[in-house]
Amino acid sequence: MALRELGLRHFRNLGTQKLRFPPEGVAVVGENAQGKTNLLEAVYYLESLRSFRGAGDSELVAFEESTFHLRGLVEVDGERTTTVRTGFDRARRRKKVSVDGKETERTVDGLGLLGAVVFSPSDVNLVNGGPRLRRRFLDMALSLDGNEYVGTLSRYRRALANRNAALRAAARPRAVEAWDDGLVFEGARVTQMRRAWVADWSDAFSDYATAISGRDSVHLAYRPDVGRGPKARGRDLADGEDAIRVLFADRLRACRDEDRRRGSTTVGPHRDELLFTIPTRHGRPLPARSYGSGGQRRTAALALRLTEAAAIRKRRCDPLLLLDDAFAELDEERSRRVMELLAEERGGQVILTAPKASDARLRGPTLERWHIRDGVIEA
Ligand SMILES: Nc1ncnc2c1ncn2[C@@H]1O[C@H](COP(=O)(O)OP(=O)(O)OP(=O)(O)O)[C@@H](O)[C@H]1O
Ligand SMILES: [Mg+2]
CATH class of the missing domain: 1.20.1050.90 (RecF/RecN/SMC, N-terminal domain)
Incomplete structure (x- = not known):
């Protein structure tokens, strides 16, 4: 599965934007605190209907606003697409989810529609x-x-x-x-x-x-x-x-x-x-x-995410990989091996973030580069 479009409104610092993702994915480059993780959080929200950082829904609403909305246009296979919409109202503490225009009775019916996995340095907390x-x-x-x-x-x-x-x-x-x-x-x-x-x-x-x-x-x-x-x-x-x-x-x-x-x-x-x-x-x-040593723990965390991705591939679809500055704390040798493992998973879409363009190494120069500053993404 692949994410074709993402519509954002008042989600954290991302303002109102509509993004069109290339089929193979994109590398999002930007300095600290510009909104890189927020963007991946928004994408993964469409998969899991919650924040992968463990934040509550109210924290995801932009300061000074009362609701956020997300819309994802997901390519199921070559031709079929699905539209997922979700929104949260801070004052009424209400979450709404709809799939192809039909509001889901239970939120669980909106789960798992992207087949996404997040890799983040904080995974070591696992x-x-x-x-x-x-x-x-x-x-x-x-x-x-x-x-x-x-x-x-x-x-x-x-x-x-x-x-x-x-x-x-x-x-x-x-x-x-x-x-x-x-x-x-x-x-x-x-x-x-x-x-x-x-x-x-x-x-x-x-x-x-x-x-x-x-x-x-x-x-x-x-x-x-x-x-x-x-x-x-x-x-x-x-x-x-x-x-x-x-x-x-x-x-x-x-x-x-x-x-x-x-x-x-x-x-x-x-x-x-x-x-x-x-x-x-x-x-x-x-x-x-x-x-375990620091290296063994980071290895365990990465292996767990790779396993999660493999499970999605077996039971559902090519996983959408969301890599949040994922190699920041790995030594050269380990990051090269992880990159090789990920590169073997041909086909799946990748959205990765990095503070510097030189860190956006996966799939090398083939991946389109976007820049993010103060929540604004320039394709
Ligand atoms: N609800 C919110 N409304 C508006 N802005 C928010 C909200 N929550 C967080 N922010 C802002 O988002 C910014 C952090 O974004 P994010 O965590 O995505 O940064 P990042 O680009 O991933 O940085 P780093 O490289 O340090 O990981 C902060 O400036 C923070 O003030
Ligand atoms: Mg971040």
Whole structure:
């Protein structure tokens, strides 16, 4: 898929502009604080309906304005196009999404229409930061891949919120347990889908990591919370959803008193971990978050984005690559290897940003250059 046109109105500092993107993409060059990341944020908003920087929708509205609007004209294949429109009203806190002129009933119906992936230097937080960021990565990858996950996850969250409210109110045991079946049912599905995603892609991840660093460096593993109890030892979660359900129900029973004391549910996929590990000579792999070098962590983050792109290519389309000054902190050797890996993905569109023209190296001089200054883009 490719982005043909982007219409912007009052999104951050980008003013009102209409941009027409070349099929192969563009390199956007501009100094610091001119709006390069804002532009990629706007493009990715059309994919995910949220900011990839974790900003709230109100922060995206230009200072002094009350609403922003975005319109993307997306080429689905050679001939077919789709128009996605979205807008947010700060005062009413309302988000609207329409696809080809029809307003979507649920925002999830507007998700994943571009098949885009963002590469940014802040991706290293995926490795260095807390598990919440990694769960969010998995949730995004799975949500953009299809509607089923989104529904399951939101039903799980609702059951969890209700159970926690009952725990906080110190309700009678029956009032707490009323939520258990739903929690276990949806939670096991969430666990199963996350497990399947990591099982499908962990080899590709390791291959990318090896290709970037030139040696066996980082691996990816899923550590579901339901696998932590003593009963889980020796059991294979690959046995499927029913096996996961039994484990989850056991854990929930075992933690009942603890949950009451704390006033919240202490077991379940909201406690899952996606682990980056580095191999060691004496057998046991160690978590990259605590033991990895700076280079190994950046490698892990890049390999994860490349894996995300590969998953999109397999299930949906050639990914639209959004590279936000992505090689800023990589050494020469690593950036050359990443560039080679990306260059192998022929065909897909690329929008990259860089502070200096000499940094816009991917696809070399073939990529059209645009300049950005104070939010204004000159093609
Ligand atoms: N809601 C908003 N309304 C207007 N301007 C905004 C808004 N949010 C951010 N900005 C402005 O956008 C600018 C930053 O843009 P951006 O993060 O895209 O810079 P950049 O070109 O990526 O810079 P760098 O090279 O440092 O990463 C800042 O000057 C900031 O004041
Ligand atoms: Mg930036």
